[in-house]
Amino acid sequence: MDCEVQSVRVMDIFKGKATVAEVARQHDLTVSAVEGRVDETQRNMENGFKARPKNTREQDGADLWETKG
Numbered sequence: 141m142d143c144e145v146q147s148v149r150v151m152d153i154f155k156g157k158a159t160v161a162e163v164a165r166q167h168d169l170t171v172s173a174v175e176g177r178v179d180e181t182q183r184n185m186e187n188g189f190k191a192r193p194k195n196t197r198e199q200d201g202a203d204l205w206e207t208k209g
Contacts, residue, residue, distance in 0.1 A: 149174075150181045
């Protein structure tokens with residue numbers, strides 16, 4: 141599945157239009173692979189709602205170490 145199709149299918153799962161098992165069967169994937177994609181998408185969405193997303197905080201820490209070097 142390409143990224144666009146993955147996104148659409150994950151949103152279908154979130155909306156209740158499809159189940160994880162249905163998506164796995166349709167695209168010849170394991171259920172755990174689809175669940176992993178759903179979990180990853182959910183974490184990314186939650187992170188997007190935060191004022192300082194995790195990757196920004198991690199980058200700030202990396203910059204701090206680079207300037208002290």
